[in-house]
Amino acid sequence: MKPFRIEIPQADLDDLRSRLRRTRWTDDLPGAGWERGVPAAYLRELAAYWADKFDWRAQEALLNRYDQGITQIDGQRVHFVHVRSERADATPLLLIHGWPGSVVEFLDLIEPLTAPAAGEPAFHLVIPSVPGFGFSGPITEAGWTDTRIAAALAELMARLGYDRYGVQGGDIGAFIGPAIGRADAGHVIGVHANALVTFPTGDPADIAALTEAEQARLQAMKHFQDDMSAYMQLQGTRPQTLAHALADSPVGQLAWIAEKFKEWTDASKELPEDAVDLDRMLANISIYWFTDTARSVANSYYERFHDASMWAPKPPGTVPTGVAVFANADFAIRRFAEKAHNITHWSEYYRGGHFPALEAPDLLVADVRAFFASLSRGSLN
Numbered sequence: 001m002k003p004f005r006i007e008i009p010q011a012d013l014d015d016l017r018s019r020l021r022r023t024r025w026t027d028d029l030p031g032a033g034w035e036r037g038v039p040a041a042y043l044r045e046l047a048a049y050w051a052d053k054f055d056w057r058a059q060e061a062l063l064n065r066y067d068q069g070i071t072q073i074d075g076q077r078v079h080f081v082h083v084r085s086e087r088a089d090a091t092p093l094l095l096i097h098g099w100p101g102s103v104v105e106f107l108d109l110i111e112p113l114t115a116p117a118a119g120e121p122a123f124h125l126v127i128p129s130v131p132g133f134g135f136s137g138p139i140t141e142a143g144w145t146d147t148r149i150a151a152a153l154a155e156l157m158a159r160l161g162y163d164r165y166g167v168q169g170g171d172i173g174a175f176i177g178p179a180i181g182r183a184d185a186g187h188v189i190g191v192h193a194n195a196l197v198t199f200p201t202g203d204p205a206d207i208a209a210l211t212e213a214e215q216a217r218l219q220a221m222k223h224f225q226d227d228m229s230a231y232m233q234l235q236g237t238r239p240q241t242l243a244h245a246l247a248d249s250p251v252g253q254l255a256w257i258a259e260k261f262k263e264w265t266d267a268s269k270e271l272p273e274d275a276v277d278l279d280r281m282l283a284n285i286s287i288y289w290f291t292d293t294a295r296s297v298a299n300s301y302y303e304r305f306h307d308a309s310m311w312a313p314k315p316p317g318t319v320p321t322g323v324a325v326f327a328n329a330d331f332a333i334r335r336f337a338e339k340a341h342n343i344t345h346w347s348e349y350y351r352g353g354h355f356p357a358l359e360a361p362d363l364l365v366a367d368v369r370a371f372f373a374s375l376s377r378g379s380l381n
Helices: 010-021 040-052 056-063 103-114 146-159 173-183 204-208 212-227 230-237 239-248 250-264 278-290 294-305 361-377
Strands: 068-073 076-083 091-096 123-128 165-170 188-194 320-326 342-349
Touching (some): 010 040, 010 250, 010 278, 040 278, 056 103, 068 146, 076 103, 076 146, 091 146, 091 361, 103 123, 103 278, 103 361, 123 146, 146 173, 165 361, 188 361, 230 239, 230 250, 230 294, 239 250, 239 294, 342 361
Parallel strands (some): 091 123, 091 165, 165 188, 320 342
Antiparallel strands (some): 068 076, 076 123
């Protein structure tokens, strides 16, 4: 374990601004909007802000307020933020980001979870950069499946001295979190997930029993697969080809991620920055750029697509599992989730989207508190 501070060289900041200002721009078809991808006019404005107004040093200082460390696990560098509560009864909690996320996602959760008001549960937080992402640096070999990542993060908690701990994760964190629960069931007290992916069982009786809201959610998942999943197919099948473009062009990296903040945030918001703080979004994108992790991040999807053991039938998980569903971006259906997980807590919200830690941190904090409090009380709902 070594202490770590984020210190991006000034030369990297200067190079980013130079590249942004020398972008060769494309244009749009007449009348085209977001349905064909990120509009050129919007992207030009966003890139200009990134180059001329965005203050990376302020975001860097904000992250460096918190203790950070790096360690080597299974041959891979692992970076983490570690914030201990002053409360003696605090529960250790591992927070796992997704794609296109980073440790930046959780900044608004740190104070409410580590220093809550009297009567609210407190947590010691461990917030890793998922191996291959951000300051954990590019992966150095193939084979970093979700199962291997789960084992590495369980080892991180052991090295930090946490014998019993909880897990929270969204997006790919909602794959890795339950995998940690399976791999380290003797130490994990519970797993909380948002953006959990559930799959139809194939049983006609299950489909017939779906409520109207659940049927709509299943149709939304089909729409996602048919019209919004090209990014996943490309990352999962030809990650190296994509990496050449994203590693060389900051505007390419900007468009690749900004599109997801548009499509996956609260549908009532017109633009990504209407749903999440603009500087926070750009801090997140900047981490992808400065750490040069386009290749290994895309390769994480390749590993997931080609890991036969991940998709093979397996017994349901036994660790208590809580799920928060945010209606604008989640497709989870409880009856399907219960086939794979020990669901003891289920909440549905009608505000926020795929990035609740950024969009609706109050709702996510409250749900995490409620789930882990239910475990400590022994009352499951």
